[in-house]
Structures are given as C-alpha cells and as structure tokens.
Amino acid sequence: MREAAFVKQNKDKWLTFENVLSNKTSITPEALSSLYIEITDHLSYAKTFYPNSNTEVYLNGLASSAHQKIYKTKKESKNRIITFFTQEFPLMFTQHHRELLVAFLVFALFVAIGAFSAANEGDFVRGFLGDGYVNMTLDNIEKGDPMGVYKEQGEFNMFLGITLNNIKVALMAFGYGILLGIGSLFIMMQNGIMLGSFQYFFYQEGLLWESARTIWIHGTIEISVIIIAGCAGLVLGNSMLFPGTYTRLESFKRGAVNGLKILMSTIPFFILAGFLEGFVTRHTEMPDWLAIFIISSSLALILFYYVYYPIKLNKQKQQEKLANNQTNKNQQ
Incomplete structure (x- = not known):
C-alpha cells in the first residue's frame, strides 16, 4: 500500500485518537487501551514499509503519548464485572x-x-x-x-x-x-x-x-x-x-x-x-x-x-x- 493511501485510510482514526489524548473526547480507559493497540500496529506497519517517514514519526509520537496516558489513568472499576x-x-x-x-x-x-x-x-x-x-x-x-x-x-x-x-x-x-x-x-x-x-x-x-x-x-x-x-x-x-x-x-x-x-x-x-x-x-x-x-x-x-x-x-x-x-x- 502506498504511504498516501495508508494515511488516507487511517487519518480519521488517528485524529480521533489525538482528540482523546487532548481530552477533547472522553472514552473509557479500556477503549483507550484498545485504540492504543491499534495505533501501535499501525506504527509497526509504518516502520516496516515507510521507515524514517513523517508517518512513522507522527505515529511514534502518538503512541508514546498514549502509553503515558494509559498507564497514568487506567484504573479498574469497582463494578468491573457488571461493566x-x-x-x-x-x-x-x-x-x-x-x-x-x-x-x-x-x-x-x-x-x-x-x-x-x-x-x-x-x-x-x-x-x-x-x-x-x-x-x-x-x-x-x-x-x-x-x-x-x-x-x-x-x-x-x-x-x-x-x-x-x-x-x-x-x-x-x-x-x-x-x-x-x-x-x-x-x-x-x-x-x-x-x-x-x-x-x-x-x-x-x-x-x-x-x-x-x-x-x-x-x-x-x-x-x-x-x-x-x-x-x-x-x-x-x-x-x-x-x-x-x-x-x-x-x-x-x-x-x-x-x-x-x-x-x-x-x-x-x-x-x-x-x-x-x-x-x-x-x-x-x-x-x-x-x-x-x-x-x-x-x-x-x-x-x-x-x-x-x-x-x-x-x-x-x-x-x-x-x-x-x-x-x-x-x-x-
């Protein structure tokens, strides 16, 4: 897949993720964790097919920010089983x-x-x-x-x-x-x-x-x-x-x-x-x-x-x- 096509296919998801990290959109820690896994998959793909590209740099920064936020905010709910x-x-x-x-x-x-x-x-x-x-x-x-x-x-x-x-x-x-x-x-x-x-x-x-x-x-x-x-x-x-x-x-x-x-x-x-x-x-x-x-x-x-x-x-x-x-x- 061409880099431009890869970016076009996933940019909306990345922008949503940015909004979550900047607290413009609120989701549960579990959903944030799931998004983080997907972003790291995209990062791995970019490292393989678009090494040293702007896409790789962008996704690496996004993944790093997400990692810090997840492990600072993720807490188990008291009602975890019900949830x-x-x-x-x-x-x-x-x-x-x-x-x-x-x-x-x-x-x-x-x-x-x-x-x-x-x-x-x-x-x-x-x-x-x-x-x-x-x-x-x-x-x-x-x-x-x-x-x-x-x-x-x-x-x-x-x-x-x-x-x-x-x-x-x-x-x-x-x-x-x-x-x-x-x-x-x-x-x-x-x-x-x-x-x-x-x-x-x-x-x-x-x-x-x-x-x-x-x-x-x-x-x-x-x-x-x-x-x-x-x-x-x-x-x-x-x-x-x-x-x-x-x-x-x-x-x-x-x-x-x-x-x-x-x-x-x-x-x-x-x-x-x-x-x-x-x-x-x-x-x-x-x-x-x-x-x-x-x-x-x-x-x-x-x-x-x-x-x-x-x-x-x-x-x-x-x-x-x-x-x-x-x-x-x-x-x-």
Whole structure:
C-alpha cells in the first residue's frame, strides 16, 4: 500500500485518537487501551514499509503519548464485572455474530444428520449413545416414567455435576479452536449428532413431545451456550487464519482474548442450565404451559443477550460517537 493511501485510510482514526489524548473526547480507559493497540500496529506497519517517514514519526509520537496516558489513568472499576457483562462483552461480541451463525448452522446441520442416521440405521442410536443409556431409557419407558433419568440423583449433586460437565464441554469447544477452528466444528458435529439421534430415538418410541417439553427446559440454554462456546473457538481459529492488518501473532492474541471473553460470558448461563436440570427438569408432572413458558423465556434470554442487545448497544455507541464528533467539529 502506498504511504498516501495508508494515511488516507487511517487519518480519521488517528485524529480521533489525538482528540482523546487532548481530552477533547472522553472514552473509557479500556477503549483507550484498545485504540492504543491499534495505533501501535499501525506504527509497526509504518516502520516496516515507510521507515524514517513523517508517518512513522507522527505515529511514534502518538503512541508514546498514549502509553503515558494509559498507564497514568487506567484504573479498574469497582463494578468491573457488571461493566464486563453489560458493556464490554456485548460491544465486542457484535464483531463475532458471523462466527456465531457459522457455529449454529454447523450444529443444526449435524442435528439433522444425527436424526437421519438414526432413522436409517437401526443400531446408530446404540452406537452413539451407548447400550447402557438406551437400555436404561427403555426400562424407564416400560415403567411409565421415560424421563426418569433426571430423577436418579439428588438435586444439588446433579446440578453440580451437570454444570461442571457443561463447562468442560465449553472449554473443549473453545480450546480446540487452536486447530484453526476445525476442532471447534468437531465439537459442534459431535454434540449435534448426539442431539439429533437422541430426539429421534424418543420419536420412534412415540414420545417426541414428552421428551422435548422435558429436555428443553434446561437444554435451551445448555445447547445455546455450547454453540456460543463453539463460536469462541472459531474466533480463536479465525485469528490465525485471517490476521488482516495485524501481524499473525498480534491477531492470535486478540482472538484468544476475545474468545476467552465469549467463554466467560457463558459461565452464568451454564450455572442457570445446571440449576434447571438439577432442580426443575425432574418435575415431569409440571403442566405443559409452564414447561413452554420456561423454554420460551430461556430462548428469549439467549437471543436478547447475544443477538439483540449487542446490536442495539453498538448502534447506541455509534450514535453517541457521531454526536461527539459533530460537537467537536462545531467547537473547532
């Protein structure tokens, strides 16, 4: 890229950064830190392709001023956790809705494959879910309690065991993203096939609605956040495959941090899913309307927090930024 084109492409961002450093524009220390990383990336690029140029000198001065300001002013908020869940994470996650969509579509595809395989191969369900589970479920069906598996353990023990297991699966879905995202897609495939064959098994037994109204009480959140953890793994993998204007190492660092933030956001939801499975799902005698209400509320919560709210918050921040820029222009 020619130096003039590089300057033209980024000058507005640099001017915004100058205004922040001169206190003409106010942003959070965390946002300032993010801008600083981007400026230092531009500086590295200028040093490589435009050595000893005016652009390099300018960016070096800008980066030096930013470094001093960041480490003088950056303080951890007393409400850091609240800020993370209400501001920092949702704003960041708008960048990764594409990875979320990919993880969801892959998962949905393999749910369909799992159901199709179970319908066309007699031993597929046993091979995938295991003879022990299938035989136990058939025994429960004969006893008139097909969902009895959710009543075998005490509430708290089931809650704790399920929550820890779900977090383990989420860690795998994220960690396997190091394999260029392929590992995360494998986890989506594995869990998708399991779900598809599992639901088809109950369909064969004439218990599709009975199983769905029970399982999805906790499964709505549980499955959703496993997909979101897969999204985190894809973010990690994409950071290595598509570094953009960053060095591959810097892109990987950013991908790892963003992936971890996505993973951290799922922890409260896994706890909620574990609570529902341990304490609520076992009550198979509950009326249909209550089960439907819990399932619908769970789905609405996931869609609100991971889709609607990040988009709305991002638009709000963009409007505030435009308003501040307009105010600054008027003052100048």
